[in-house]
Amino acid sequence: MKLIKKEEIIIKKSKFIGLMYEVNSEDEVKLILTNLKKEYKKARHIPYAYKIEMKVKKNDDKEPTNTAGGPILNIIERKQLNHVLIAVVRIFGGIKLGTGGLIRAYGEAANKVSN
Numbered sequence: 001m002k003l004i005k006k007e008e009i010i011i012k013k014s015k016f017i018g019l020m021y022e023v024n025s026e027d028e029v030k031l032i033l034t035n036l037k038k039e040y041k042k043a044r045h046i047p048y049a050y051k052i053e054m055k056v057k058k059n060d061d062k063e064p065t066n067t068a069g070g071p072i073l074n075i076i077e078r079k080q081l082n083h084v085l086i087a088v089v090r091i092f093g094g095i096k097l098g099t100g101g102l103i104r105a106y107g108e109a110a111n112k113v114s115n
Contacts (some may be wrong), residue, residue, distance in 0.1 A: 001021055001022065001023050001024070001028040001032060002021060002022045003019060003020075003021055004020045004021060004022055004084075005019075005020045005081050005089075005113050005114075006018070006019050006020075006113065007109065007112045007113040009105070009109055009112060010093075010104030011095025011097065011101070011104075011105045011108075011109060012093060012095040012097060012101070013094055013095050014090060014091065014092055014093035014094075014095065014097065014105070015086065015089075015090070015091040015093065015108070016088055016089070016090055016104075016105055016106070016108075016109040017040070017089040017090075017091070018086065018087075018088050018089045018109035018110055018112055018113030018114075019036070019086070019087050019088070019113065020084060020086050020113045020114055021084065021086075021087075022063070022083055022084060023050060023052060023083055023084065023085045023086045024052065024054065024083055024094045025075075026052070026055070026102045028085075029048075029050050029052075029057075029085050032085060032087070033046065033048065033087065036087055036089060039057075040089045040091070042091050043089045043090060043091055044062075044090055044091065045060075045063050045068065045089075045090045046061050046087055046088070046089050046090070047059055047060050047061040047063055047072060047087070047088055047090075048061070048069065048085060048086060048087035048088070049069050049070075049071060049072040049073035049076055049085075049086055049105060049110075050076070050084060050085040050086070051073075051076050051077070051081060051082055051084060052082070052083055053082065056073065056076075056077075056097055058063070058070055058072060058073040063090075063102055064099055064102065064107075065100035066103075067099050067103050067105045067106065068088070068102060069102070070103075071103050071104075071106045071107035071110060072086050072087075072088060072106055072110040073111040074106070074107065074110075075107060075114055076110075076114070077113055081114065084114075086110050086113060086114060088106050088109045088110060088113075090106075096097070
């Protein structure tokens with residue numbers, strides 16, 4: 001497991017930190033997510049998606065259904081990435097974005113970190 005890239009965007013005072021890792025197993029994914037939760041204690045949500053060969057998973061981490069993990073997975077699939085985990089740490093800035101805003105924000109963070 002290796003951090004490939006880290007990018008940050010700010011949307012309506014919320015900070016979205018995109019992180020892309022090279023991963024080879026679900027155990028590596030779990031370890032990375034555990035470490036992110038320790039590192040980013042102020043984060044409200046850390047949704048993610050990954051693809052390892054044919055194994056694909058997404059998680060919204062308590063954001064509304066399909067507003068976070070789905071847009072991240074869409075980027076992974078559109079760019080045909082493999083052996084990759086993209087997690088987006090959200091540090092809430094006090095302004096709600098709504099479902100459309102969340103979809104755009106998580107998609108933008110995932111796209112930026114995967115370039």
